Amino acid sequence: MTQLRAEDFTRIGLSEGEGEVLSGVSLTYLQDAWRRFQKNKVALAAMVLLILIVLFTVLAPVLSPYGFADQDLTCRNQTPSAAHWFGTDALGRDLFTRVAVGGRVSIAIGILGALIVAVVGCIYGGLAAYFGGQADMLMMRVVDILSSVPNLLLVILLSVVLNSSSIPTLLFAMTVTSWCPVARLVRAQMLQINRSEYVMAARVMGVSPLKIVVTHFIPNTISVIIVNVTFRIPGFIFNEAFLSYVGLGVAAPNTSWGALASAAQSSLLFYPYQMLFPALMIALTTLSFTLMGDGLRDALDPKMRR
Amino acid sequence: MWKYILKRVGYMALTLFTVVSITFLLIHSIPGDPFTSMVEDLPEESRQIYLEKYGYDQPLGVQYLKYLKQLLQGDLGASLRYPGRKVAEIVGEYAPVSASIGGTALVLGVALGLALGILAALYRDRWPDRVIMVVALLGTAIPTFVIAAVLQYALTVTWPLFPTTGYGTWKHMVLPVICMCVSPLATYARYMRSSVLDTANQDYILTAEAKGVSQFRIVTRHILRNAILPCITMICVSVAGIFSGSFIIEKIFAIPGLGKYFISAINDRDYSVVLGLNIVFTGLYIVSMLVSDILLMLVDPRLRLSNDK
Numbered sequence: 001m002t003q004l005r006a007e008d009f010t011r012i013g014l015s016e017g018e019g020e021v022l023s024g025v026s027l028t029y030l031q032d033a034w035r036r037f038q039k040n041k042v043a044l045a046a047m048v049l050l051i052l053i054v055l056f057t058v059l060a061p062v063l064s065p066y067g068f069a070d071q072d073l074t075c076r077n078q079t080p081s082a083a084h085w086f087g088t089d090a091l092g093r094d095l096f097t098r099v100a101v102g103g104r105v106s107i108a109i110g111i112l113g114a115l116i117v118a119v120v121g122c123i124y125g126g127l128a129a130y131f132g133g134q135a136d137m138l139m140m141r142v143v144d145i146l147s148s149v150p151n152l153l154l155v156i157l158l159s160v161v162l163n164s165s166s167i168p169t170l171l172f173a174m175t176v177t178s179w180c181p182v183a184r185l186v187r188a189q190m191l192q193i194n195r196s197e198y199v200m201a202a203r204v205m206g207v208s209p210l211k212i213v214v215t216h217f218i219p220n221t222i223s224v225i226i227v228n229v230t231f232r233i234p235g236f237i238f239n240e241a242f243l244s245y246v247g248l249g250v251a252a253p254n255t256s257w258g259a260l261a262s263a264a265q266s267s268l269l270f271y272p273y274q275m276l277f278p279a280l281m282i283a284l285t286t287l288s289f290t291l292m293g294d295g296l297r298d299a300l301d302p303k304m305r306r
Numbered sequence: 307m308w309k310y311i312l313k314r315v316g317y318m319a320l321t322l323f324t325v326v327s328i329t330f331l332l333i334h335s336i337p338g339d340p341f342t343s344m345v346e347d348l349p350e351e352s353r354q355i356y357l358e359k360y361g362y363d364q365p366l367g368v369q370y371l372k373y374l375k376q377l378l379q380g381d382l383g384a385s386l387r388y389p390g391r392k393v394a395e396i397v398g399e400y401a402p403v404s405a406s407i408g409g410t411a412l413v414l415g416v417a418l419g420l421a422l423g424i425l426a427a428l429y430r431d432r433w434p435d436r437v438i439m440v441v442a443l444l445g446t447a448i449p450t451f452v453i454a455a456v457l458q459y460a461l462t463v464t465w466p467l468f469p470t471t472g473y474g475t476w477k478h479m480v481l482p483v484i485c486m487c488v489s490p491l492a493t494y495a496r497y498m499r500s501s502v503l504d505t506a507n508q509d510y511i512l513t514a515e516a517k518g519v520s521q522f523r524i525v526t527r528h529i530l531r532n533a534i535l536p537c538i539t540m541i542c543v544s545v546a547g548i549f550s551g552s553f554i555i556e557k558i559f560a561i562p563g564l565g566k567y568f569i570s571a572i573n574d575r576d577y578s579v580v581l582g583l584n585i586v587f588t589g590l591y592i593v594s595m596l597v598s599d600i601l602l603m604l605v606d607p608r609l610r611l612s613n614d615k
Contacts, residue, residue: 141317148321150591152553153584160572160580161332234447241449246553246569261451265558268455279452287447 029219036299043295046288053285060100068101069253086277098255099277105256106237113236114229116175121182129190147180159248174239189221223300230293234286241282257282307610318592325588333577382582387574393582401549404563408548411483415490423498445492454485454558471560482559486552505533535606542598546590
């Protein structure tokens, strides 16, 4: 330890004005969240991986010399090579291109599904909380009934009835009851904020209702919703994979990761690589969304952190 | 408490009624009739005879009322595809198969999941926690059919230890049970971990510590007992699922269970069976939710008090 002498110290003194100055740069809510998110290396890596996967699904079909539905019967069931990075399938279609195109469908369904659920859930839950009383009671009973319907059964039934093969019908079938948990969440959150002291303080101070909604209700609810939506995306990707696997999902010539895995199932014992790539993509994507969701939850809502 | 249960049973009946009505309407809104899609070039006369036999020539309202009456008498309907096969018989024949595999998988998955979750929470942020959470994360991220495919490839082709598909001996059950217990294992491990951590932060744990209760007793008596409560709801819902089977696993391993039958009924467009099975599945699901609520109230006095108000 170095020796400290008296001349090493200088007297700074006290300045009256500085006592009132805030230390640190004032950050907005999003800046603060982003700063916390960046500290979570796992979540950051998951986000980078997701961006890479999205770039792959967007760019690969454009750059690839093969069309995703082009059949070439001279090179069927080829193992991965320089010409076909992921190999080819039973009809000689390039799997690299097909996995990328299938990824577009899978990811689009995941994100759109979660967005639809979030929007409908927000509107419904928000209205229920806003009206309160009898209307709230009635609306929440409807949610109770809808959410007691087994989700997967309804999806299967609806896809049979709608004779689904297009993506919009698939999305409709998957979102028709799954907005219920979001509606419950939003309503509970709204009611909780409404009871909180800071909203009461704002009211007492005469802040206009619109300003209270903008500064308190929306920021405090939106973080919960964003986190919830991120966790929901893997569920939609899984459900789509499941439906396609059972044969009720995306129909040819369109494809998705689930449909690709399903097609590879029959010849798995001979050509395992045909299953490997779509399965790997599903696993990586859902894993990334889950990890990113964890990071977002910690970043957006420090209260929920454990 | 009885008042609450009665109220819940009322809602349950309402839910079941809604589901039945919606399913009925959906099935009957499919354009055409089941017979034209079944046989090509069905003569118009025989089509008429079929329509009359099954009452499809009557207005929808009449058909609906008839169906409801039939349901209330406990008749779930019969197959259109294979005349004479009743839905109740189908359930009786295939549900036990699904339940034997699903049940084993669920018991294994839940037990292991809970144990791993507790372990992870107790070793929070140390290596056992890390390892368990990575495994659980992988378990939720990899689709079941991929696990099934890998296992089939590794344990039936590369090392032929188990039969690839089928049902009968215990050897047939090993692979499907492993596949089916992965997802509950991962889910329960994650859930139990956060539940234990939540409970450990409660004031009554602090009180127990302050009183000088031993660490072992705090964990077994105070933390675990309370942490396991929220899992009860999940377990009940999972139990409802085992009778309907796992559609994918049963299809991959060619297990003659209810899930596989349901999928083939859909592919056959055997609507009356789809309708009947759907009602059975929904009924099971709703009843299990009620059971879980009642169980929770029995074990947690706080809920009993708040519901009595």
